[in-house]
Amino acid sequence: MINLKFFTLWVLTALCSTRVSSASDSFFLNCGSPENVTVTNRTFESDNNLGREIFDSTRGVSVRTTDSNSLPSGDESTLFETARVFSDESIYRFPIEQHGWFIIRLYFLPFVSASRDLITARFSVSAQNFTLIKDYKPSKTSIVKEYSLNISTDNLSLEFLPKTDSFAFINALEVFRLPENLLPEEAGLIGTQSSKKNLKLSTHAMETVSRVNMGNVSVGRDQDKLWRQWDSDSAYMGEAHFGLPVLNLKAVNFSAGGITDVNAPVYVYGTATRLNSENNPNTNANLTWTFQVEPGFDYFLRFHFCNIIVDPFGFERQISFDIFVNSEKVDSVDMTEVANGTFGAPYFVDAVMRKSKSHEGALNLSIGGVMDVSLYPVSFINGFEVLKLSNDKRSLDVSDAVFPGSSSRNKSSNPRIGLIAGLSAALCVGLVFGVVVFSWCLRKRRSRNRQMQSVHSRGDEQIKQNETGESLIFSSSKIGYRFPLALIKEATDDFDERLVIGVGGFGKVFKGVLRDKTEIAVKRGAPQSRQGLAEFKTEIEMLSQFRHRHLVSLIGYCDENSEMIIVYEYMEKGTLKNHLYDSDNPRLSWKQRLEICVGAARGLHYLHTGSTRAIIHRDVKSANILLDENFMAKVADFGLSKTGPDLDQTHVSTAVKGSFGYLDPEYLTRQQLTEKSDVYSFGVVMLEVLCGRPVIDPSLPREKVNLIEWAMKLVKKGKLEEIIDPFLDGKVKIEELKKYCEITDKCLAQNGTERPTMGDLLWNLEFMLQLQAKDEKAEMVEDDPEASVVGSTLQFSVNGVGDIAGISMSKVFAQMVVREETR
Structure with a gap:
């Protein structure tokens, strides 16, 4: 009988977990903490x-870390602040109402508490008599281990067993039921001798080894309905990789084929890595990725496919290719057979890789046709999952690995029988290979005939799809939802002027409310808009590629009836500009201003480093930095953004665009755009933040009209008190003021090479913010002598890695990164 306290806990947890199912068995525990999070x-x-x-x-025993610097960055950091420590065997027993597949996630971070150093823990973890971890020795970084179990009892038992004279611990854990049919009861075995045999999965426990999104982009837990982390495939590619990233989220059609975004989110099926055959029509290569696995175990594999590739010449090609794992064929994929050839229909293939003496410790995934000699061959894959299966010992731990020939079921064997079996297998393989080659050649000839017949009948239709502005190939992801115009009119009361919250060169921005009460910001392009169609498309494409907590999120867009409408998340506090001057809003404190600068710098730093080629915003100004209800800053308005130079180039030559007063003088005179152009514009914003006045104010005396000239002249004379916002007078220490002005002066250097990078700038701003926090704590102690300063050690999260939502950074501020592996 479940007591009332637990029933209340269960109801609250289920309500907060509606993305799985309101009727699911769901348990999310913050272990060792007195608080919910x-x-x-x-x-x-x-x-x-x-x-x-x-x-x-x-x-x-509940313990809490004494060193907050040891915590990983990001939203999950709060889960690692505390831990539950066990000195003897302890069990969590979760009541199960509906049987089926469940996910178990275990969070570990061996921090130092007042009474324990968790790095010295040694323990084992089991569930339902399956060994998940044996004699675990924690690593020094945070880790999240994920397991899948098929539960057929009324309770799920999770047991922690410390070694003698040691202890166990857990920081947080998740247990929740997976939707039906997400995982199969059985899957086919890879290999010519076992291609028609299946392995029953429901009798095994499974551990997630790798979950990878193709297309050179990661997908965060907040973008997956089951809170799964999908890593970018770039880390698994070899140097001589023939892959090309593809993006076309609009093409994904979940209504075809019966596969939903629970199997994998749209950000997985809408991105892919394809064979780059554009420069060589006779390319004969496989796409290959290499994954590290532990030998002595079987592995369940899931291959995700979705044809999102639009032929640039308007032809509809027949796309067929083979899947190989460690040179063994898994299956053949013919996209004309997926959902009756429906373009954009998701599809996946399941298989089990048996343990083998060859390829120990590695899993090589290859996609392609071994004998494909067609012009411009097409092969691709969207996502890949690797899950380790428990073995005969009911264990997932590497110490319990069972190698072929050493299993308890195969202790005695006859060499002659083995030899005969081997010869028979070889003959069978030769016969099967001959049949396969003959069938392949026959099918190839037929496919070419079908392709030639379809070129003329389908060509016009495909060209029409291209002309709609559909995205084809990008370096990363995420396009929002295409809103019907009627729905946007409903949300904005038919663009009622009373709902206007901003006006810019593109047009007006309206506040709107969707039917589900979600508040949105609707930017509607005016017919005479100075930005026009090019900037409209640029902004959608830029926002679609990146997700970051300090970049305004794209919700969707509308291009119906020649409208150019972009829908964003609603930012309740409006623009930074409106909180500095020319409004009745309360003035910001110095700490708030520093936090806003740090947030905006994080967003820009991510743009500059979050992909292979930097993204230059090109219109950084206080009006394009928005604030949410908590005054957290987010960079907005990407209509003028530009992809930065290649690695072997120093700049991009382009026409000058931006806002008067914020333009980099080097860019203005030479038309040479770099990331340092954004740094200059941000330096202007920093002056606005400090002085609380516009960049250009014609109402002031001539010597004060230009903020940069007036302020920096006084800075060089040491008259800082004359430029500071009167509201801040006496509230900022002179040392902090000098440091801030020194940073600003470097950003405003005439020569771009003398300016700091956005990463350097962010480091300094973070440092100033930490000093400010330390000063405030010190003042609290002075006011209350009995108070104690806890955690006064300076914290740094300068690269903003924890702020990323599902994006893989390829360049980071190297000296400050501590990468937290959470797989």
Whole structure:
């Protein structure tokens, strides 16, 4: 009988987990903490409040880290602040209402607490008599381990067993039921001898080894309905890779084929890596990725496919290719057979790789046709999952690996029988190979005939699709939803002028409310817009490629009836400009201003480093830095953004665009655009933040009209008190003021090479913000002598890695990065 306290906990957890199912068995626990915490739409409840039938909290000790610098960055960092420590065997027993596949996620970070150093822990973890971890020795970084189990009992038991004279710990854990049919009961075995045999999966436990999104972009937990992390495939490619990233999210059609975005999100099916055959019509190569696996185990593999490739010449090609794992053929994929050839229909293939003495420790995935000699061959893959299967010992731990020939079921063998079996297998393989080659040649000839017949009948239709402005190939992802015009009119009361919250060169911005009460910002392009169609498309494409907590999120767009409308998340506090001058809004404190500068710098730093080629915003100004209800800054308005120079180039030559007063003088005179152009514009914003006045103010005396000339002249004379916003007078220490002005002066250097990078700038701003926080704590201690300063050590998150939502950074501020592996 579940007590009332747990029933309440279960209801709250289920309500906070509606993205899985309101009827799911869902448990999210913040272990060792007295507080609940919400992370990516999940409420992790304190395990102190569980009933004894679930967990006896008296058996464990709650500990908290004494070094907040050891915590990983990002929203999940709060889950690692505390831990539950066990000195003897302890069990969580979760009541299960509906049987089926469940996910278990375990969060570990061995921090130092006042009473324990968790790095010294040694323990094992099991679930339903499956060994998940054996004699675990924690690494020094945070890690999230994920397991899948088929539960057929009324309870799921998760057991922690410390070694003698040691202890166990857990920071947080998740247990929730997966949707039906997400994982199969069985899957076919890879290999010519076992191609028609299946392995029953439901009798095994599975551990997630790799979950990869193709297309050179990662997908974060907040973008997946089951909170799965999809890593970018770039880390698994070899140097001589023939892949080309593709993006076409609009093409994904979940209504065809019965596969939903629970199997994999649109950001997986809408991106792919394809064979780059554009420069060589006779390319005969495979796409190959290499993954590290532990030998002595079988592996469940899932290959995700979705044809999102639009032929640039308007032809509809027949796309067919083979899947290989460690040179063994898994399956053949013919996209004309997927959902009756429906373009954009998601599809996946499941298989099991048996343990083998060859290729130990590596899994090589290859996509392509071994004998494909067609012109401009097409092969691709969208996503790939690798899950380790428990072995005969009911274990997933590497120490329990079982190698071929050493299994308890195969202790005795006859060499003659083995020889005969081997010869028979070789003959069978030769016969099958001959039949396959003959069938392949026959099918190839037929496919060429069908292709030639379809070129003339389908060509016009494909060209029409290209002319709609559909995105074809990009370096990363995410295009928003295409809104019907009627829905946008409904949300904005038919563009009621009373709902206008901003006006710019593109047009007016309206506040809107969707039917589900979601507040949105609607930017509607005016017919005479100075930005026009090119900037409209640029902004959608730029925002679609990147997700970051300090970049305004694209919700969708509308191009119906010649309208140019972009829908963003609504930012309640409006622009930074409106909180500095020319409005009745309350003035910002110095700390708030520093936090806003740090947030905006993080967003820009991510743009400059978040992909192979930098993205230059080109219109950085206080009016394009928006604030949410908590005054968190987000960079907006990407209509003028430009892809930066290649690695072997120093700049991009382009026409001058931007806002008067913020333009980089070097860019203005030479038309040479670099990331340092954004740094200059940001330096102007920093002056606005400090002085609380516009960049150009014609109402002032002539010597004060230009903010940069007036302010920097006084800075060089040491008269800082004359330029500071009167509201801040006496509220900023002179040392901090000097440091701030020094940073600003470097940003405004006439020569771009003398300016700092956005990463250097961010480091300095973060440092100033930490000093400000330390000063405030010190003042609190002076006001209350009995108070103690906790955690006063300066914290740095200068590269903003934790702020990324699902994006893979290819360049980072190297000296400041501590990469946290969470797979």
